[in-house]
Amino acid sequence: MPEQKTPQDLQAIIEDIHRELTPRLGEGKVADYIPQLARVDPKHFGMAIVTTDGQVHRVGDAEVPFSIQSVSKVFTLTLALGKHGENIWHRVGREPSGSAFNSIVQLEQEGGKPRNPFINAGAITISDLILAGHTPRELIGEIVQFVRYLADDDAIVIDHEVARSETATGFRNFALANFMRSFGRLDHPVEHVLGVYFHHCALSMTCSQLAKAGLFLAAGGTDPLTGHSVVSRQRARRINALMLTCGHYDGSGDFAYRVGLPGKSGVGGGILAVAPGKASVAVWSPGLNVNGNSLLGSLALEMLAARTGWSVF
Ligand code: DON
Incomplete structure (x- = not known):
């Protein structure tokens, strides 16, 4: 098992990911079935991580609200x-x-x-x-x-x-x-x-808010920051299993292969990913791949999983 990353490690990792992806911002196709999504700037990119030991890391547009869909x-x-x-x-x-x-x-x-x-x-x-x-x-x-x-x-x-x-x-x-x-x-x-x-x-949330909302799933059902007991450990495990197998529709296999984390995508370009025992991660990049999942968001999570060793496999 990899050690929990230090705050300096994690902040540096997400800043590197942001920098490396910057030339590609705008790739993918923004959802255009309603005007409110069609007019979102495709170059937005945000990422937030909340670890089970209370570290919070943000990069890019992590404080900009988007449609979580x-x-x-x-x-x-x-x-x-x-x-x-x-x-x-x-x-x-x-x-x-x-x-x-x-x-x-x-x-x-x-x-x-x-x-x-x-x-x-x-x-x-x-x-x-x-x-x-x-x-x-x-x-x-x-x-x-x-x-x-x-x-x-x-x-x-x-x-x-x-x-x-x-x-x-x-x-x-x-x-x-x-x-x-x-x-x-x-x-x-x-x-x-x-x-x-x-x-x-139509809930509108930032990456920071979304990562915090998902923390209970990374922490066996109880949010370690608020102490809120949301679900049992078994239920958290089962929700994570569903996210891993079904969270990206017909792209779920590819996401599991590349990222190796339970995740749920939205057509607004957001993804909530869960690293059990480690952290909750939210990423937002509005350009979608052919399955309707965030193209650069998936790539950012693939890079994060590779660099932290957080894959569940
Ligand atoms: O119902 C719909 O089609 C949209 N409100 C939500 C779909 C969605 O987010 C699919 N995810 N990629």
């Missing part, structure tokens, strides 16, 4: 496991899909049960599950409060313009939700379920 699915999954425990697996699988994040093909073949909680259909199902006993507005408020609690930061908000745009243009997500409803697999009206889904995807 599908990274939020880690937090709603955690909430769903808290509310319903292992019963959620009757409604959603835990196998990699090998398909695009918004694919509908498997859903028909598999009776409307999504392969995992991170593809869009699976995350929509999770929204339906956690809606039980709430109005959409209450639940959206609860999700924001939960993420603020995880990050220990009350400044985190939803970008309502992003949520509105997602709602206005989310035809594919409406199709997925209606399709699942046709199989009797949603308990609540499609508009309510998607209202929750679009709003959690």
